[in-house]
Amino acid sequence: MAALKNIRKLKSIQLNRLSAEQAKAASSKPVVMVLDNIRSALNVGSVFRTADAFRVDAIYLCGITAQPPHREILKTALGATETVRWKYFRDVTDAIEDLRSRGFHIAVIEQTNRSILLGSFTMREQVALVLGNEIEGVSESILPLCDTAIEIPQHGMKHSLNVAVCAGIVLWEIFR
Amino acid sequence: MAALKNIRKLKSIQLNRLSAEQAKAASSKPVVMVLDNIRSALNVGSVFRTADAFRVDAIYLCGITAQPPHREILKTALGATETVRWKYFRDVTDAIEDLRSRGFHIAVIEQTNRSILLGSFTMREQVALVLGNEIEGVSESILPLCDTAIEIPQHGMKHSLNVAVCAGIVLWEIFR
Numbered sequence: 001m002a003a004l005k006n007i008r009k010l011k012s013i014q015l016n017r018l019s020a021e022q023a024k025a026a027s028s029k030p031v032v033m034v035l036d037n038i039r040s041a042l043n044v045g046s047v048f049r050t051a052d053a054f055r056v057d058a059i060y061l062c063g064i065t066a067q068p069p070h071r072e073i074l075k076t077a078l079g080a081t082e083t084v085r086w087k088y089f090r091d092v093t094d095a096i097e098d099l100r101s102r103g104f105h106i107a108v109i110e111q112t113n114r115s116i117l118l119g120s121f122t123m124r125e126q127v128a129l130v131l132g133n134e135i136e137g138v139s140e141s142i143l144p145l146c147d148t149a150i151e152i153p154q155h156g157m158k159h160s161l162n163v164a165v166c167a168g169i170v171l172w173e174i175f176r
Numbered sequence: 177m178a179a180l181k182n183i184r185k186l187k188s189i190q191l192n193r194l195s196a197e198q199a200k201a202a203s204s205k206p207v208v209m210v211l212d213n214i215r216s217a218l219n220v221g222s223v224f225r226t227a228d229a230f231r232v233d234a235i236y237l238c239g240i241t242a243q244p245p246h247r248e249i250l251k252t253a254l255g256a257t258e259t260v261r262w263k264y265f266r267d268v269t270d271a272i273e274d275l276r277s278r279g280f281h282i283a284v285i286e287q288t289n290r291s292i293l294l295g296s297f298t299m300r301e302q303v304a305l306v307l308g309n310e311i312e313g314v315s316e317s318i319l320p321l322c323d324t325a326i327e328i329p330q331h332g333m334k335h336s337l338n339v340a341v342c343a344g345i346v347l348w349e350i351f352r
Contacts, residue, residue, distance in 0.1 A: 007289065008288060008316070112183050137185055144183060149183060157259045160225070162252065165343075176294070
C-alpha cells in the first residue's frame with residue numbers, strides 16, 4: 001500500500017527559481033570546476049547545467065574544451081551559460097596556478113595510486129575540482145600539482161562514468 | 177605547495193574491473209531504476225553506464241523509453257547493456273506493480289508537495305527509483321502509487337538537472 005496521498009508535482013513558479021540576474025548576484029559556493037580537454041561539447045553543457053543547480057562559482061575551460069557560445073553546449077546547458085561564470089585557459093597548468101595563487105585546494109577526480117575515495121574527502125574553504133578527457137582522463141603533467149586525488153568507488157565491468165555524471169556526483173557529495 | 181608526490185594514473189588492468197560474465201554473475205544491489213518515458217536514448221545509455229558502475233539490479237524501461245539494441249543507447253552505454261539486466265513495460269504502472277508485488281519500496285525522483293530532500297532518504301532493503309521524462313517529469317498518474325518522493329535540493333536559476341546526472345547523484349547517495 002502506497003503512502004503518498006494528495007501528492008502533486010510542483011509548478012515552475014513554486015520552485016523558487018532565481019532569475020538570471022538574481023543567480024549572478026547571489027552568493028555562489030567557493031567551488032570552481034576545471035574541465036581539462038573535454039572532447040564532447042554536450043558534456044560541457046551538461047556540466048554548466050549542473051553547476052547552475054549547485055551554484056558553483058565558475059567553470060574553467062581548458063585546452064580543447066569547447067566554449068560558449070557553441071551549439072552543442074547550449075543544447076545541454078539549457079541557459080546555464082548565462083548564470084555560471086567561465087574562463088578559458090589554453091594550458092590547464094595556468095588554470096591550476098591561477099587557482100592555487102588564490103588559495104584554492106586543488107582536487108583532481110582520477111583513479112590514481114594516491115586517490116582517496118569520494119566519501120572520505122573533507123570539504124575545504126575553497127575547492128577546485130579537476131575533471132579530464134573522456135578517454136585519457138586528466139593531463140598526467142598536472143597530477144603532481146594537485147593537493148588531493150579523488151576516486152568515485154565503482155563496482156561494475158566498466159569502471160568508468162560519464163564525465164558530466166561524475167561532476168554531478170562529486171558536486172552533490174561536496175554540497176549535501 | 178602541492179601534496180601529491182609520485183602520483184600516477186592507474187592502468188585499466190589495475191582497476192579490478194569485472195568481465196561481462198563476472199559482472200552478470202556477481203551479486204548486484206537490490207535497486208531497480210525505472211525510466212518512465214525518457215525521450216533521449218543518449219540519456220538511457222548513460223543511465224545504463226552508471227547502473228553498471230554501481231551494480232544496480234535492473235533497469236525497467238517504460239513507455240516511449242528506447243530499448244537496446246539502439247544506436248544512441250550503445251553510444252553512451254559503452255557496453256553496459258551487456259552487464260545490466262533490463263525489461264520493457266509499455267505502461268509504467270505495470271512496472272510499479274511488478275516491483276511492489278516483489279516487496280520493493282517505490283521512490284520517485286520528482287519535485288512535489290510531498291517530496292523529502294535526497295539527503296534525508298533512508299535506504300531500504302529493496303528500492304525502486306523512478307525517473308521521468310526530461311520535460312514533463314514522471315507520469316502524474318503514478319505519483320499516488322509511490323511510497324516516497326525525493327527531491328535533489330537545487331539552488332540555481334534552472335532548478336533542473338539532466339536525468340542521467342540525476343540518476344548518478346541518487347545512486348551515489350544510496351550506495352555511498
